[in-house]
Amino acid sequence: MDLSDPVLDRLRQVAAIPDLGQTRYVLEKEIGRGAMGIVYAAHDRDLDRSVALKVFDPTFAGEAQLIARLEHPAVVPIYESGLLPDGRCFYAMKLVAGTRLDKYAAGSASLAERLRVLRRVAEVLAFAHSRGVIHRDLKPQNIMVGEFGQVYVMDWGIEAIEGTAAFRAPESSLDWRSDIYSLGVLMRSLLPESSSPALRAIVTKAKSADPAARYPDAAAFLKDIDHFEEGRAVEAWSEPLWHGLQRFGSRNAILLWLLFAYAGVKFLLFFLRTL
Amino acid sequence: MPWDTDTAIGGPDGRFPSTQLTLLQAASCGLPTEALDRVLALYWKPVYRFIRHKYGKDNEDAKDLTQSFFATALERELFVRFDPNKASFRTYLRMAVERFAANQHAASQRLKRGGDVAFEPIEEHASPDDSPERVFEREWQRQLFGLALDDLRALCERSDKALHFQIFQAYDLTGDDRPSYAELAKLHGIAETTVTNDLAWARRTLRILVTERMRGVTSGDSELREEMRRVWI
Secondary structure (H helix, E strand, O other): OOOOHHHHHHHHHHOOOOOOOOOOEEEEEEEEEOOOEEEEEEEEOOOOEEEEEEEEOHHHHHHHHHHHOOOOOOEOOEEEEEEOOOOOEEEEEEOOOEEEHHHHHOOOOOHHHHHHHHHHHHHHHHHHHHOOOOOOOOOHHHEEEEOOOOEEEOOOOOOOOOOOHHHOOOOOOOOHHHHHHHHHHHHHHHOOOOOOHHHHHHHHHHOOOOHHHOOOOHHHHHHHHHHHHOOOOOOOOOOOHHHHHHHHHHHOHHHHHHHHHHHHHHHHHHHHHOO | OOOOOOOOOOOOOOOOOHHHHHHHHHOOOOOOHHHHHHHHHHHHHHHHHHHHHHHOOOHHHHHHHHHHHHHHHHHOOOOOOOOOOOOOHHHHHHHHHHHHHHHHHHHHHHHHHOOOOOOOOOOOOOOHHHOHHHHHHHHHHHHHHHHHHHHHHHHHHHOOOHHHHHHHHHHHOOOOOOOOHHHHHHHHOOOHHHHHHHHHHHHHHHHHHHHHHHHOOOOOHHHHHHHHHHHOO
């Protein structure tokens, strides 16, 4: 059977549409595509609510189950899984309303807010790594910031996923350290041009070409972010003395002011006594 | 349904000339005949179109070159030497055609012009949208779906589902002038839900048949997944 271009395109489209006739969901529209499968917006007839429906090849089922067992506030919760008549699998998930991180980063969020988002991402990575799951494709397009400030890391990877070139670690075989690299690239994309040298050093360390030179895990990365926010020295940067003094000064400003005031009073009393 | 006016080879009548089948079957390529049939059914026309588009060959020359390519490929055990770690079978085959056709084309140019003529692809300045590679992939998709549709039609006839196919044909194979579900229901004297169910069955089955066709010409699950990703919109 020979097919015209419009008919061929229609067939390519309709044969990919999941048949949800035997499920409680009604398909609404396609909302995204990842390496693992296609995500649709759908309506749950039983509970009268919108859901996101991820449809994927059954060869991914084993790893997908592992990902589904990740229970964390930054992982989109899965309501139900099932099998379609054509053999593909699906997950019904919470339909996240919010802003994709790349769009969020292009806005006017403060540095503190950007670092808060980054912390949430690093926390969920640390959690996933502790359960043997690596993301493999961490990038702003896979992170959502919800309307109440929640952060969701989506599209968790499977072994077949190669990652996105701009965020992918250079090594051929990906492991948890590859996620640390992507986290570094992600952090660079979130920071303003004129960010502090300590933050730039964290980015450089996280995205070292040599996996052994990166942070050993997401927890170590988080620790350096904590140190920066608390005004302490970060592991990634051997700061010059003057910078250390400046940082000490700004971190202990009240104490220094009190000491200065105390010294001033003492000096005044001494001066008055000598009159 | 528009028929290919250039050649019926690999088209709806079935496959390719029986002489070629015999020739290919006779060649000892180390592949089971059934697998070889699948390769030829799916790739004959994409190769033909690629040669026509890239080298500006006329219908008969392109057919001859295509036939020569497959015969040579079998003689030299091209399919057996395919290494799935390096490329998909589709890419491997296209590159092999490119090399083969370029050599043949260059040889024919030398003969015509007394030699010493640099080879220059005719479609060198084609826009990226209709590059020979794009033509090849598009034809591969067309052939893949065409064969799967033939399978679907045969399956419907075998399993008393002719109405399923008629509904699917009226709704999905007619371009933009498709009837509504209600019109189809009225036409066939059935409920609208039956129309949607039959349509869903046909689409679902088509997907399975496309996958099966593809499975026959790929090296394993990994390549199959990659190729399937290129097929669906």
